[in-house]
Amino acid sequence: MADMREAGCVAFSDDGRPVATALLMRRALEYSSMLGLPIIDHCEDKTLAGEGVAHEGFHTSQLGLRGIPGAAEDVMVERDIVLAAMTRGHAHIAHLSTAGALRAVKAAKDRGVRVTCEVAPHHFTLSDERLLAPLAYDTNLKMNPPLREAVDRDALVTGLMDGTVDAIATDHAPHHADDKQVEFDRASFGIVGLETAVSLTLDRLVHPGVITLARKVDLLSVNPARIIGVAGGRIAAGDVADITIVAPDLAVTVSAAAFRSKSRNTPFDGWSLRGGVAATLVGGRALFVNPAVAAVAALGRA
């Protein structure tokens, strides 16, 4: 781990392959805290999740799908909070999706444990009712962690509002159509997240008054940079210009066919959203200039 930090590593993660034993997570937190880096923690007890493909509940029963209970996430979040408190290590909970996990994080923060968390746009936008309608068995609704119940989604929105949630992260998982156009049981987990994150955050959180525009910048830029200890999340003379220019009132219709990604796996295709990206600068270069926003047209010519 020290060698990896020397090589430029900014955090350690078990994403997709959660650490099964408490002892190994204890050591990971001890070592990472010595190195001053966080553990980005995919919290899922695989013995509880089993062969599940969607959130365990009423709707998986209706559809005859194997379920992943919310408890599979909750017990791992609770375990790693206990270990973070014991080791004084920093656990960052990735793609937190349940009300129970959020309660655990809030209580841990209140007693000073070094824990932070993020949520994904699909988890604060959708719930498991979508598994039935408008299209049952739509594999664009298969992700891990799965879409949870409406009460979980509502809890995440509250956490975004009250400050318990530190960051919004996309859990971006593009897949080839061949991995999605199969039976629900066999489809890959995950959706394209990057290209809809800004519009969903503006439409679902900023415009309804759940969060302010400034809080949105904190959730998408300032706090993520702080959590992994990298430069970014601020605009200052001499800094590298990694900047997303936002058009808060732009009328956006999500079009999977027009994605820059080679993948099309999104449940938001055809959605009308208020707010979008005007331009994206990476390392000072305009890599994306939205032709629908006249104010940034000059960037495209630069």
Ligand SMILES: [Zn+2]
């Ligand atoms: Zn993960």
